[in-house]
Amino acid sequence: MPKYDIVVVGAGNAGMSAALQCQLAGMKTLLIEKHNLPGGAATSFVRGRFEIDPSLHELCDYGPAENPGDLRDLMTAYGVKAEFIEVGECFRCVSTYRDGSPMDVTMPAGIDAFIGKMEEYVPGSREKMTKLFDLFQEVLDGIAYITASKGNPDSKVLQTEYPDMLRCGAYSTQKVFDALKLPKKCQDILSTYWSYLGVDMEHLAFIHYAAMVHKYTSRGAYILKHTSHELSTSMVERFRELGGEVWFNCRAEEFLFDGDRCCGVKTNLGTIECNYVLANINPDIIYGKMMPKELVPEREKKLSTARDRKIGGRMYTAYFCMDCTPEELGIHDYTIFLPGTTDSPTEYANIMKGMEYNNFSIFNCYNIANPEFSPPGTCVCAFTTFGSPVDWNDLKQEDYFRFKEKGVDKMLKNLKEKLGIDLSGHIEEIEIGSPWTFARYLGVPEGGVYGYEARDWDGMMARMQMIGSDYPIKGLRPVGAAGPRSDGYTASMICGRLMALNALMDLKKWREEGGNK
Amino acid sequence: MPDLNIKVGLIGKFDMLKFKNMKKVREKAIQAAPANEVSGVFAINENAKALHPDFLELVIDRIIDRGGAQAKTFVLKRADDAPLPYFRAGQYISLKLPMDGSFVTRSYSLCSSPKEALNGEYAITVRSNPGGFVADRLLAEKKPGDTVITSGPQGFFYYEKLRDEKNVIGLAGGSGITPFLSMARALADGVEDFNLTLLFGSRDEDNILFRGELDEIARICPKFKVVHVLSEEEKAGFETGFITAELIKKYAPEGEPYSVYLCGPEAMYKFLKPEIEKLGLPERLFRRKLIDVTKTPWECEGYPQEAKGKQFSIKVKQGPQECTIPASADEPVLVAIERAAIKAPSRCRAGECGWCRSRLLEGTVFIPQENEMRRWADKHYGYIHPCCSFPTSDLTLEVPGEFF
Numbered sequence: 001m002p003k004y005d006i007v008v009v010g011a012g013n014a015g016m017s018a019a020l021q022c023q024l025a026g027m028k029t030l031l032i033e034k035h036n037l038p039g040g041a042a043t044s045f046v047r048g049r050f051e052i053d054p055s056l057h058e059l060c061d062y063g064p065a066e067n068p069g070d071l072r073d074l075m076t077a078y079g080v081k082a083e084f085i086e087v088g089e090c091f092r093c094v095s096t097y098r099d100g101s102p103m104d105v106t107m108p109a110g111i112d113a114f115i116g117k118m119e120e121y122v123p124g125s126r127e128k129m130t131k132l133f134d135l136f137q138e139v140l141d142g143i144a145y146i147t148a149s150k151g152n153p154d155s156k157v158l159q160t161e162y163p164d165m166l167r168c169g170a171y172s173t174q175k176v177f178d179a180l181k182l183p184k185k186c187q188d189i190l191s192t193y194w195s196y197l198g199v200d201m202e203h204l205a206f207i208h209y210a211a212m213v214h215k216y217t218s219r220g221a222y223i224l225k226h227t228s229h230e231l232s233t234s235m236v237e238r239f240r241e242l243g244g245e246v247w248f249n250c251r252a253e254e255f256l257f258d259g260d261r262c263c264g265v266k267t268n269l270g271t272i273e274c275n276y277v278l279a280n281i282n283p284d285i286i287y288g289k290m291m292p293k294e295l296v297p298e299r300e301k302k303l304s305t306a307r308d309r310k311i312g313g314r315m316y317t318a319y320f321c322m323d324c325t326p327e328e329l330g331i332h333d334y335t336i337f338l339p340g341t342t343d344s345p346t347e348y349a350n351i352m353k354g355m356e357y358n359n360f361s362i363f364n365c366y367n368i369a370n371p372e373f374s375p376p377g378t379c380v381c382a383f384t385t386f387g388s389p390v391d392w393n394d395l396k397q398e399d400y401f402r403f404k405e406k407g408v409d410k411m412l413k414n415l416k417e418k419l420g421i422d423l424s425g426h427i428e429e430i431e432i433g434s435p436w437t438f439a440r441y442l443g444v445p446e447g448g449v450y451g452y453e454a455r456d457w458d459g460m461m462a463r464m465q466m467i468g469s470d471y472p473i474k475g476l477r478p479v480g481a482a483g484p485r486s487d488g489y490t491a492s493m494i495c496g497r498l499m500a501l502n503a504l505m506d507l508k509k510w511r512e513e514g515g516n517k
Numbered sequence: 518m519p520d521l522n523i524k525v526g527l528i529g530k531f532d533m534l535k536f537k538n539m540k541k542v543r544e545k546a547i548q549a550a551p552a553n554e555v556s557g558v559f560a561i562n563e564n565a566k567a568l569h570p571d572f573l574e575l576v577i578d579r580i581i582d583r584g585g586a587q588a589k590t591f592v593l594k595r596a597d598d599a600p601l602p603y604f605r606a607g608q609y610i611s612l613k614l615p616m617d618g619s620f621v622t623r624s625y626s627l628c629s630s631p632k633e634a635l636n637g638e639y640a641i642t643v644r645s646n647p648g649g650f651v652a653d654r655l656l657a658e659k660k661p662g663d664t665v666i667t668s669g670p671q672g673f674f675y676y677e678k679l680r681d682e683k684n685v686i687g688l689a690g691g692s693g694i695t696p697f698l699s700m701a702r703a704l705a706d707g708v709e710d711f712n713l714t715l716l717f718g719s720r721d722e723d724n725i726l727f728r729g730e731l732d733e734i735a736r737i738c739p740k741f742k743v744v745h746v747l748s749e750e751e752k753a754g755f756e757t758g759f760i761t762a763e764l765i766k767k768y769a770p771e772g773e774p775y776s777v778y779l780c781g782p783e784a785m786y787k788f789l790k791p792e793i794e795k796l797g798l799p800e801r802l803f804r805r806k807l808i809d810v811t812k813t814p815w816e817c818e819g820y821p822q823e824a825k826g827k828q829f830s831i832k833v834k835q836g837p838q839e840c841t842i843p844a845s846a847d848e849p850v851l852v853a854i855e856r857a858a859i860k861a862p863s864r865c866r867a868g869e870c871g872w873c874r875s876r877l878l879e880g881t882v883f884i885p886q887e888n889e890m891r892r893w894a895d896k897h898y899g900y901i902h903p904c905c906s907f908p909t910s911d912l913t914l915e916v917p918g919e920f921f
Contacts, residue, residue: 001837002837036871036872036874044894045892046890046891048800051893165536166533166536168532169532169536170536226894226897229894229895230893230894230897233894233898234894234898247918248918249917249919250836250917251920268918268919269836269918284555288555288556290557296554296555299547299552301554302547302548302551303547304555305551305553306546306549306550323799323800323801389560392560392564393560393561394560395564397564397600397603398632405679409679412679426801427679427680427801430677435561436561436564436568439559439562440566440569445559445562447561447565457539457543457545457546461536462543463543466544
């Protein structure tokens with residue numbers, strides 16, 4: 001068995017990105033993946049004459065060529081080619097404002113258009129909204145600066161260049177909205193995206209939210225033309241082209257240590273020696289199951305306990321392949337948010353209480369964004385909501401299939417009642433993904449694709465500033481949604497790159513200090 | 518942004534300090550927590566693993582001879598009798614069989630009720646297939662106490678109430694009865710809830726597989742009906758000839774919509790295809806259990822005839838290993854891999870499950886249209902499903918690992 005400079009364990013978005021970065025830096029890199037496909041959730045599956053994307057609603061960070069987002073820049077830097085399609089509008093949201101009145105809004109992409117539309121729905125909001133978007137921009141620039149500083153920003157630069165980001169940086173989105181005296185209805189409409197980060201507005205850091213909303217509105221949302229599997233496969237192909245090796249159905253069972261330094265991985269295809277491991281695995285799983293207990297630092301045990309298993313985004317999804325067109329079903333929007341209420345703390349609390357109380361769903365129709373998504377005369381739709389451990393921890397196998405259907409029945413009924421869209425009688429293929437499904441394929445705790453909730457003290461900005469302190473295992477760094485950039489399709493890729501750059505510095509230092517060759 | 522008036526209410530002059538303090542606040546929260554051992558065990562993940570194991574190691578508990586039907590039922594259990602993964606009636610398991618120094622997979626529909634899985638039992642039925650590589654050897658050689666490695670239950674040939682009509686017409690031929698038997702048993706057990714009318718084609722009365730069981734379930738369960746269709750015998754109480762559109766209409770519920778499910782040999786499917794078209798059902802109401810890839814690829818549309826009968830070699834890479842193996846143009850790539858005793862993944866052998874997905878680095882293959890179920894990007898980047906790809910040149914192939 002050859003020895004590698006770096007082994008990347010797990011070909012999720014963060015793992016693939018990390019592997020590409022390492023290989024680009026000239027490291028002899030091996031990427032292993034326990035499944036027979038790359039991508040993790042960024043994949044696809046085939047049912048009958050349909051190919052379905054299980055994860056992707058929309059990417060906020062690709063952007064047009066003239067205004068590229070982080071993802072486009074990253075793919076350019078890696079030399080990865082894949083075809084993206086612009087989605088068009090930001091979203092439609094059908095719900096109830098916190099004052100009890102009904103909400104049905106459709107928000108366009110483009111900052112001016114977004115602010116203009118908001119003025120229509122909430123007259124008199126234009127000035128505040130304009131200020132808010134200026135603040136968003138500053139936040140975005142500030143994050144870019146902090147990312148570039150690899151977790152060590154210069155406070156003077158922060159104070160002179162990004163003072164308003166600093167001013168609101170330690171607060172929740174709700175607090176900043178209130179401080180800005182943003183009209184309540186404006187807040188309700190703006191709150192729509194909270195579910196993309198899996199933390200309600202009272203507990204979600206403003207900076208984090210600001211960055212995401214700004215990206216969606218300024219750059220528009222994108223999806224892959226041929227599902228996420230197109231992007232994952234092209235990333236893997238590019239990695240191979242650069243000289244990297246990829247082994248599928250190769251599962252890391254255990255990390256091997258030489259003293260206190262990780263020096264290899266035990267897998268079903270044999271033991272692999274290396275000088276560094278980047279693991280696209282949740283730290284709780286690494287510490288709890290994959291390394292000697294005595295080597296887990298006290299501080300990391302405390303971090304795990306402090307997080308108290310607050311796992312983010314346990315996905316519960318349903319995919320419908322329809323034997324008719326969106327028009328025939330009366331579907332005209334790509335993304336429709338259907339929260340039970342725009343009061344996000346209440347909404348999230350209800351989700352966590354279990355299916356009986358959960359009234360939250362997002363409805364997508366891929367063909368609205370991409371008419372060629374499925375064969376002519378057909379379309380593919382999907383529901384997304386979150387599962388709660390209350391339902392899925394103790395569920396018996398013999399009740400599992402029926403239970404999965406029950407929640408989907410509820411979402412279908414809701415769609416019919418709220419929008420008059422009736423899918424029954426046209427479903428050719430259906431697949432339901434529960435937290436069990438995501439746990440099965442991704443190995444993530446509780447099927448949570450958002451890692452740990454990025455809330456309160458454990459928000460993205462705090463994590464970003466502590467890259468140097470978290471996960472201090474020599475020769476081993478975790479990458480992924482549990483990492484400093486928190487959750488998100490692009491965030492995971494950026495995290496992968498960031499951690500790879502850190503690993504490269506670690507390796508260089510280790511070699512300079514007389515480490516192995 | 519000097520005009521940005523955000524210094525109101527809760528946001529004041531100490532906010533910059535607060536920003537800088539984020540790090541301290543987080544470290545304080547971490548340090549305040551006890552240093553408990555990290556467990557890494559999550560109930561949801563354990564549940565998922567139990568329902569979808571990498572593989573199962575089962576023991577043949579007993580064998581039931583099906584007499585005139587030239588078949589045997591193998592009842593499989595775990596060595597410790599623990600419950601087996603639950604499944605949907607109609608799903609199959611894939612057996613991994615060591616044979617003469619090679620590894621062969623064969624999929625068999627579970628014919629027991631899902632309920633039996635909770636009692637730790639699966640049943641599959643193997644029918645004699647003279648000239649085949651596996652079935653007759655299984656029938657002759659396997660005895661109680663032998664172990665077999667299998668996949669977990671899988672496949673999409675099951676009733677789905679959000680998609681299907683309440684009435685289902687099942688069309689079965691020969692050993693294609695097994696998934697329907699599981700459905701009938703599930704209906705009788707109350708595990709499933711729909712109306713199944715089964716048109717079951719057999720050669721003659723003596724040849725009817727599971728005759729007794731099927732008639733008994735039909736007697737006690739109002740949701741299940743069976744109609745025996747004999748191709749080579751005319752007898753009162755039986756339909757004679759082949760299953761046709763007319764026969765389906767005769768037994769279909771009047772004025773009510775219905776779904777059609779088909780499971781049978783390739784010849785039956787070819788015969789029934791135009792018959793089913795006559796029914797004018799939308800595509801969503803017709804489902805068929807996938808059949809093994811063709812044994813005569815040269816009869817398929819688009820086959821490069823010059824390849825027929827040729828011998829090729831395949832360079833196979835798997836993780837750190839590499840070897841070169843012989844291959845025949847007349848057999849799927851997977852068969853060459855199995856003959857060489859390479860433990861490579863495969864399950865459905867029909868192109869559907871994608872478990873054998875491998876990367877073709879060099880060479881060309883022929884894929885029958887019936888079995889072309891690859892993802893777009895896999896086609897684009899040259900990944901194939903070796904179970905239904907026939908070599909038409911020398912190949913270099915990268916195959917994934919296996920877990921058993």
